[in-house]
Amino acid sequence: MDYTIKIGGEAGQGILTIGDTLARFFARSGYHVFTHQDYESRIRGGHNIYQVRVSDRPVMSSRTGIDILVVLDAATIPMHEEELSPDGLALYDAASLKQKHDKPNFLDVPFMQLAMEQTSNRIMANTVATGAVLGMLGVPTDALEGIIRDLFKKDDLIAANLKAAAAGYGYAKEHCIRCAFLAADAARPKMLIQGNDAIGLGALASGLQFYSAYPMTPSTSIMLSVAARAKEYGVIVEQAEDEIAAINMALGASYAGVRAMTGSSGGGFALMVEGLSLAAITETPIVIGLVQRPGPATGLPTKTEQADLNFALYSAHGEFPRVLLAPGTPEQAFFLTNKAFDLAEKYQIPVLILSDQYLADTQWTFDGFDASRLISNDYRLRGEAFAAIPSYQRHVYTKTGVSPMATPGDGPHVVITDSDEHNETGNLIEDAGTRKRMMEKRLFRKLPLIQAEIAPPALYGHHTPDVVLVGWGSTFGLLKEAVDALNVSCLAAMLHFSEVYPLPLLARLDYLALLRSAKQTICIENNATNQFARLLKTETGYAFNHLITKYDGRPFLLEELIGEINAKLG
Amino acid sequence: MPSLDDYKGIMPAWCPGCGNFMILKTFRETMAELGLAPHQFTIVSGIGQAAKFPHYIKCNTFNGLHGRSLPVATGVKLANHEMLVMAVAGDGDCYGEGGNHLMHTMRRNVGVKLFVHDNQVYGLTKGQASPTTAEGTMTKNQPFGVLSEQLNPMAMAVALDCSFVARTFAGDAEHLKSMVKASIAHKGFSLVDILQPCVSFNPVNTHDWYRQRVYHIEPDYNPEDRVAAFAKALEWGDRIPIGIIYRNNRPTMEERIPVIESTPLIRQRPDPARIQASLKKLF
Numbered sequence: 001m002d003y004t005i006k007i008g009g010e011a012g013q014g015i016l017t018i019g020d021t022l023a024r025f026f027a028r029s030g031y032h033v034f035t036h037q038d039y040e041s042r043i044r045g046g047h048n049i050y051q052v053r054v055s056d057r058p059v060m061s062s063r064t065g066i067d068i069l070v071v072l073d074a075a076t077i078p079m080h081e082e083e084l085s086p087d088g089l090a091l092y093d094a095a096s097l098k099q100k101h102d103k104p105n106f107l108d109v110p111f112m113q114l115a116m117e118q119t120s121n122r123i124m125a126n127t128v129a130t131g132a133v134l135g136m137l138g139v140p141t142d143a144l145e146g147i148i149r150d151l152f153k154k155d156d157l158i159a160a161n162l163k164a165a166a167a168g169y170g171y172a173k174e175h176c177i178r179c180a181f182l183a184a185d186a187a188r189p190k191m192l193i194q195g196n197d198a199i200g201l202g203a204l205a206s207g208l209q210f211y212s213a214y215p216m217t218p219s220t221s222i223m224l225s226v227a228a229r230a231k232e233y234g235v236i237v238e239q240a241e242d243e244i245a246a247i248n249m250a251l252g253a254s255y256a257g258v259r260a261m262t263g264s265s266g267g268g269f270a271l272m273v274e275g276l277s278l279a280a281i282t283e284t285p286i287v288i289g290l291v292q293r294p295g296p297a298t299g300l301p302t303k304t305e306q307a308d309l310n311f312a313l314y315s316a317h318g319e320f321p322r323v324l325l326a327p328g329t330p331e332q333a334f335f336l337t338n339k340a341f342d343l344a345e346k347y348q349i350p351v352l353i354l355s356d357q358y359l360a361d362t363q364w365t366f367d368g369f370d371a372s373r374l375i376s377n378d379y380r381l382r383g384e385a386f387a388a389i390p391s392y393q394r395h396v397y398t399k400t401g402v403s404p405m406a407t408p409g410d411g412p413h414v415v416i417t418d419s420d421e422h423n424e425t426g427n428l429i430e431d432a433g434t435r436k437r438m439m440e441k442r443l444f445r446k447l448p449l450i451q452a453e454i455a456p457p458a459l460y461g462h463h464t465p466d467v468v469l470v471g472w473g474s475t476f477g478l479l480k481e482a483v484d485a486l487n488v489s490c491l492a493a494m495l496h497f498s499e500v501y502p503l504p505l506l507a508r509l510d511y512l513a514l515l516r517s518a519k520q521t522i523c524i525e526n527n528a529t530n531q532f533a534r535l536l537k538t539e540t541g542y543a544f545n546h547l548i549t550k551y552d553g554r555p556f557l558l559e560e561l562i563g564e565i566n567a568k569l570g
Numbered sequence: 571m572p573s574l575d576d577y578k579g580i581m582p583a584w585c586p587g588c589g590n591f592m593i594l595k596t597f598r599e600t601m602a603e604l605g606l607a608p609h610q611f612t613i614v615s616g617i618g619q620a621a622k623f624p625h626y627i628k629c630n631t632f633n634g635l636h637g638r639s640l641p642v643a644t645g646v647k648l649a650n651h652e653m654l655v656m657a658v659a660g661d662g663d664c665y666g667e668g669g670n671h672l673m674h675t676m677r678r679n680v681g682v683k684l685f686v687h688d689n690q691v692y693g694l695t696k697g698q699a700s701p702t703t704a705e706g707t708m709t710k711n712q713p714f715g716v717l718s719e720q721l722n723p724m725a726m727a728v729a730l731d732c733s734f735v736a737r738t739f740a741g742d743a744e745h746l747k748s749m750v751k752a753s754i755a756h757k758g759f760s761l762v763d764i765l766q767p768c769v770s771f772n773p774v775n776t777h778d779w780y781r782q783r784v785y786h787i788e789p790d791y792n793p794e795d796r797v798a799a800f801a802k803a804l805e806w807g808d809r810i811p812i813g814i815i816y817r818n819n820r821p822t823m824e825e826r827i828p829v830i831e832s833t834p835l836i837r838q839r840p841d842p843a844r845i846q847a848s849l850k851k852l853f
Binding site: 192209210229230232233234235236242244245249250251252254255260274275278282368369371376378407413415420427 | 580609628631638641827849852
C-alpha cells in the first residue's frame with residue numbers, strides 16, 4: 001500500500017483542514033505518512049496544494065503520481081489531471097464547480113449537497129470530502145472520531161463533522177465502482193511531526209528559556225511551536241522589532257545565564273549577521289535556526305531551496321568557529337537542535353540549524369523519539385560554584401580555549417565581555433600580542449575539539465557501492481528512497497551529511513575513500529550552483545562525477561529524481 | 571558597603587577635559603551611595619566614546635555593537651529581572667544607529683535605565699553631525715551644513731509614552747546624581763539624556779553654552795501631566811529645562827510576563843523530562 005492523495009484549491013478553501021485531518025487520521029491508524037504543501041504567499045485565492053502519501057512501510061518523500069486528487073476548485077483539474085496514476089481518480093463536486101466530467105477516472109460526490117442535507121452547514125463540505133477519500137480507500141474509520149474531537153473541540157461541531165464524514169464515506173463507498181484501493185492492516189498509532197515543530201520541541205527539550213525572533217516565512221512556525229508551549233516550559237518568547245534586535249536580545253539573555261535561540265530565513269538572517277560576529281567575539285552561546293527559502297532578496301517567500309549554505313558558512317566579518325547542522329528529517333531536526341544547544345554552550349560559539357521550507361512544512365510519521373538520547377549538560381558557572389572561586393576572568397586563556405562562563409550576579413566577581421578585541425578580563429585592548437593570543441584561543445584551540453564532535457555522514461545502502469548519491473539537509477528522504485529504487489539494477493548507496501560544517505573527520509567513516517572507490521558519484525542539491533559539492537572540493541579536493549541541481553523553488557519529487565539519476569548514469 | 575575604589579576600571583581613553591569624566595565620577599559616587607557592589611549591576615553599551623563607559627567603572631559589562639545596547643539590555647533584564655540593568659550610549663549610538671530599538675524599548679517598558687551622553691556630535695569618528703546636531707551646523711561631512719531637523723529626544727520620548735523621561739547636565743554633578751538615582755528608583759524603562767560638552771569636536775555647545783542655558787525645572791511642575799510634559803520637552807534654545815520631564819507608572823514588561831511572575835528566568839532550571847508529554851500529544 002502506497003497511495004498519494006493531493007488536495008488542490010484556493011487558499012482559504014479548507015485544504016489545510018482536509019489535509020491535516022487525513023494525515024492525522026492515517027498516523028493514528030498506524031500507517032506511515034508523508035505530507036508536503038505547496039502554497040502561495042497569500043491568505044485567500046491563488047492555487048495551493050496539500051499532498052498526503054500514506055503507506056504501510058516508511059515513506060519519506062513525495063511521489064509524482066496521484067492516486068486520489070481532491071478537487072476544490074476548477075483550476076485544480078487542468079493543473080493536476082495529468083498527474084493521476086493509471087488507477088488514480090479525481091474526486092470532485094460537479095454541482096459546486098458547475099462542471100461535469102464524464103470521464104471514467106472522475107468521481108462526482110456532492111460535497112455541498114450532502115453537507116447541507118446532513119448538517120445545514122456549508123463548511124462541512126470539506127469534511128464530506130475527507131470522508132469520501134476514506135470511503136474510496138475503504139479504510140476502517142475507528143480513529144476518525146478521536147481526530148475530529150481533537151480538531152474541533154466543541155460538541156456541536158464534533159457531531160456535525162462526524163455526520164458529514166460518515167455521509168461522504170458512505171456515498172463514495174457506494175458510488176465508486178472503479179475504486180480498487182487495497183488498504184493494508186493498520187498498526188500501532190504513529191507520531192506525526194513537522195520539521196519546524198521538531199526544531200521547536202528539540203529546543204524545549206534542551207532547556208531553551210528565551211526565544212526572540214521577527215516573523216519570516218518559512219521560519220515563523222519555530223517561534224509558534226515554542227510560543228504555544230511557553231507557559232508550560234517557562235520560556236520567554238519575544239517578537240523583536242527586527243532581526244537585529246532579535247539576535248541581540250538572545251545574546252543578552254544568553255550572557256545573563258539562560259539558553260537562547262533566534263530564527264529566521266535568509267533575508268532576516270542577513271540582518272543578524274553583525275550579531276553573529278558579536279556572538280563570536282564575546283563567546284556568547286547562541287543557536288540560530290535558518291530556514292531557507294529561494295532568494296535573492298524576497299525571492300519566492302513560500303517555496304523551498306538549499307541555496308544559503310554558502311551564506312551560512314561565510315556570513316559575518318572576522319574569523320571564528322561556527323557549526324552548521326542540516327537535519328534531513330524531523331527526527332534529526334529534534335536531536336540536532338539538542339546537539340546545537342550543547343555545542344553552542346560547551347564551546348561558547350554560534351551554531352546554525354540549516355533547514356528549508358520543504359522540511360519545515362513536511363509532516364512525517366515515527367514510532368516516537370527516544371528522549372534518553374538527549375544531552376542535557378549545564379556548562380555554566382553558576383550560584384555557589386561561582387561565588388566560591390577567588391577570582392574570575394570571563395575570557396581567561398585555557399588549554400581548550402574555552403573559558404568558564406559565569407552567570408553575572410551569582411558571585412562577587414564581575415563578568416565583562418566586549419565586541420572590541422579584549423584581554424582575559426574582558427576589557428578592550430589594542431595590542432598585537434593579546435589580539436594574537438585571543439584569536440588562537442577562540443579559533444585554533446577550539447576548532448579541533450569542535451571538529452571531533454561532528455558526526456560522520458549517514459551511509460545507507462551498499463557498503464561498497466558502485467553508485468553513491470550524496471546530499472545534505474532536507475533531501476535525506478528522497479535520496480534514501482532513490483537508493484532503494486536504484487538497488488534493483490545496481491549497487492547504490494547514499495551518503496547524507498546532516499552535520500555539514502566543520503566537515504566530519506574521516507576517522508569514524510572514511511567517506512572520501514568510499515566516494516573514490518565508487519564508479520559513479522552524484523551530488524544532489526536543491527540549489528543552482530551545487531554549493532555542497534564545491535565545499536567538499538574546497539576542503540578535500542574531491543570532485544563528483546555528476547551534479548544534479550533543482551532551483552525552481554520546488555522540492556525534488558521521487559520519480560523525477562530517479563529519472564535524472566538514471567539519465568546521469570546512462 | 572562598597573567604597574569608591576571598588577569602581578575603578580581601566581584607564582579612560584577620553585580626551586582631557588571631556589564631559590564624560592564628570593559623568594563617570596558622579597556615577598561611581600552614586601553607586602557607592604546606593605550601596606550597589608560592582609557585581610550587582612550590569613551595564614550594556616554599544617560603540618562610541620560613551621560606550622567605553624562600563625570599562626571605566628568596574629561592573630558586569632556587555633559592550634556590544636553600535637546602536638544595539640537596548641536589545642542586549644532587554645535580553646539581560648528579561649533573563650534576570652532582579653539585576654539592575656543599565657545602558658549607556660551616545661547620541662549617535664542611540665538616537666541614530668539604534669533609533670528603532672529605542673522606540674520599541676519605550677513601548678515594551680522593560681525596566682532598563684538608559685543614559686545617553688548627548689554631546690550633539692560624533693566624537694569617536696571625529697566630528698560628523700549626530701541626530702541632535704543643530705540644523706545648519708557645518709562639519710567636514712556635512713559640507714552644506716546639517717540639512718535634517720535636530721532630533722528632540724525628550725519630545726519623542728513623551729510622544730511614545732516612555733515611562734521616565736529626564737534631562738540633566740554633566741556640569742551639574744548634584745543634579746546629575748539626583749537624576750541617576752531617580753531613574754534607578756523608577757521601575758520602568760527610563761531615558762536620561764545627559765547634556766555633555768565635547769571639547770574636541772563641538773565648538774558650539776561648550777560648557778559655557780550649556781551653563782548659560784540650562785535651568786532646573788520648577789519644583790511645582792507636575793511630570794505626570796503628559797500634555798504639559800510635551801510643552802516642557804519642546805523648550806530648547808535660550809532656555810533648556812533639566813529635570814524629570816515626564817513620568818508614568820505603567821506596568822513593566824517583566825511584570826506582565828507570567829513565566830517570571832515569581833522567579834527570574836535564571837533561577838528556574840528547565841526540566842528536559844517534560845518533553846515526553848509534549849511528544850505524546852503528537853500521536
